[in-house]
Amino acid sequence: MAELLRIYEDNPNPKEVMKVIDVLKRGGLIIYPTDTVYGLGCDITNIKALEKIARIKGVKLEKSNFSFxxxxxxxLSDYVKQIDTTTFKILKRALPGPYTFILPGSKSLPNPFKKRKTVGIRVPDNAIALEIVKQLGNPIVSTSIRDEDYVIEYTTDPELILEKWDNLVDIVIDGGYGGNEASTVIDLSEDQPVVLREGKGDLEIF
Structure with a gap:
């Protein structure tokens, strides 16, 4: 049974955040708010938790498109090869924000992702998500709670999310109603930025 945990974005309660951290460190799964849709996440360093998310999504972990x-x-340097000044300026301009950037993966990626040539990096503009990652001390691996094919159908109500995911995750964070538009995905792994998916987020800044 999952716990529905209310956390307010304008002032995330440290006690509630630490409850989430404890669950993540024990290999638990959380559903949490971002600046786009609600995400399903786990600690990047916990292999069993990563495998659990891959099973839920019906994909092989090595071939998954999960974001960090x-x-x-x-x-960034822990997971991404050295990037040039232009790329860094794009990231700096857009983040935190509703974008997923595809960047060339480094050799120090966690084991399940070692063979990846690229990784998806996200810095959401959401105080709850950022505080969780800050207190955890490393990124969380994340995927949207609905398949990309059904972007319009994204679940936005935490109580309805809890009903659906009750037996699959440990905590559903109620950070208020979520959006129903996914992040814009931009590939920066080659010479020119390529928009792979247009979602929330202004493309004019590129």
Whole structure:
């Protein structure tokens, strides 16, 4: 049975946030708010939790398109090859924000992702998500709670999310109603930025 945990974005309660951290460190799964749709996440360092998410999504972990949710750009070098100044400026301009950036993966990626050439990096503009990652001390691996084919059908009500995901996750964070538009995905792994999916987020800044 999952717990529905109310956290307010304008002032995330440290006690409630630490409850989430404890669950993540024990290999639990959470559903949490972002600046787009609600996401399903786990600790990037916990292999069993990663495998659990892959099973739920019906994909092989090595071939999954999960995003890495980071607090800021400071730990990018842990997962991404050295990027040029132009790319860094794009990231700096857009983040935190409703974008997923595809970047060339480094050799120090966690084991399940070692063979990946690229990784999806997200720094959502949501105080709850960012505080969780900050207190955890490393990124969480994340995927939207609905398949991309059904973007319009995204669940936005935390109580309805709880009903559907009750037996699959440990905590559903109620951070208020979520959006129903996914992030814009931009590939920065080659010479020119390529928009792979247009979602929330202004493309004019590119």
């Amino acid at each position: 949710i980071c607090e800021d750009l400071s730990n």
